[in-house]
Amino acid sequence: MPRTLPAHPWAFRLAVATEEDFAVVARLFAALHTFNASLDPRFALAEGWQALLHAHFVRTHNTPGSLWLLAWVDGPDADAAQGEPVGLLLMESHLDSPLFAQRRWAELVALYVDERARGTDLAQQLVKAGTDWAAEHGFDRVQLYVTASNERARAFYTRAGFAPAQEIWRLEVEPQPDVTPPPEPTDHMHPELGHHHLAIDLDRD
Ligand SMILES: CC(C)(COP(=O)(O)OP(=O)(O)OC[C@H]1O[C@@H](n2cnc3c(N)ncnc32)[C@H](O)[C@@H]1OP(=O)(O)O)[C@@H](O)C(=O)NCCC(=O)NCCS
Incomplete structure (x- = not known):
């Protein structure tokens, strides 16, 4: 369970996640996606x-094409080895179609x-x-x-200098019952893997 944080102002320590940090990475990743799913259940x-995140983390955390960064703050117990984890950032190199x-x-x-x-400069x-x-x-x-209804994140990103470049639009349709959607047309080699900006495509090496 998270411990109490010390009084402000905090000195955050940013550190690249190591293999031993996976449980912490997974906890913060889960919190992020629980929040996203609270805004839009389609993102659960x-x-x-x-297991997928773990495999992806093990495979990528030491590669130049990704940055798994954790933020820590010292707990009230000065002897605590690392302090309390309070932030996660994941950056990845992305390659679009040729x-x-x-x-x-x-x-x-x-x-x-x-x-x-939150509300600090972390x-x-x-x-x-x-x-x-x-x-x-x-x-x-x-x-x-960023989810369209995530007002706080949008305000934060705007302040950080980001601006929308493209939008994802959605229309709900009534699916024919008992029909499984076909795989992507180019996905016949790996019908069930799918893809995402978090590139969990474990068998494509
Ligand atoms: C997004 C996130 C990293 C931003 O960090 P933060 O410390 O909350 O950011 P800040 O407090 O500096 O800034 C948020 C801005 O939103 C405003 N804000 C605060 N609460 C808000 C709310 N409920 N609705 C809208 N805006 C809000 C803040 O006032 C601030 O704007 P301002 O500086 O113009 O006043 C953090 O809120 C977070 O982890 N959220 C949950 C996960 C998430 O949404 N991640 C991004 C997914 S793409």
Whole structure:
């Protein structure tokens, strides 16, 4: 269970997540997606997400194409080894289809700040670390997805200098009962894997 945080002002420590940090990464990732699903149930995580995230984390956390960053704050117990985890940022290199001339960007895949640390400059520090990472790695832009009704995140990103470049629009349709949608036309080799900006495509190597 999270401990009590010390009195403000806090000194946050940002550190790249190590293999031992996976449980912390998963806890913050779950909190982010529970929040997203509270805004839009279509964004709920699937059963078994933890094993997929774990495999993806193990495979990518040491690669130059991703940045898994945790934020820690010292707990009241000065001897606590790492303190309390209060933030998560995940950046990944993204490559679009070769149909497009400008295929590559840095994607801000996940950003979460513990409720107790909101309204501080932690979110800004995490995003700055992510955008610095992107620039240092030669990217000319950072892109992200944000739920349309996530007013707080939208306000935060706007203040951080982001602006909408494209929107996802949705229309609900009444599905024919007992019909399973067919796989993506190009997905016949791996019919069940799917894809996402969090690139969990484990068998495609
Ligand atoms: C998004 C997030 C990282 C931003 O960090 P934060 O510390 O909350 O950000 P800040 O408090 O600095 O800024 C949020 C802005 O929203 C405003 N705000 C606060 N509560 C709000 C609310 N309920 N609705 C709308 N705006 C709100 C703040 O006033 C601030 O704007 P201002 O500086 O113009 O006053 C954090 O809220 C979070 O982790 N949220 C849950 C997960 C999430 O949404 N992640 C992003 C997914 S894309």
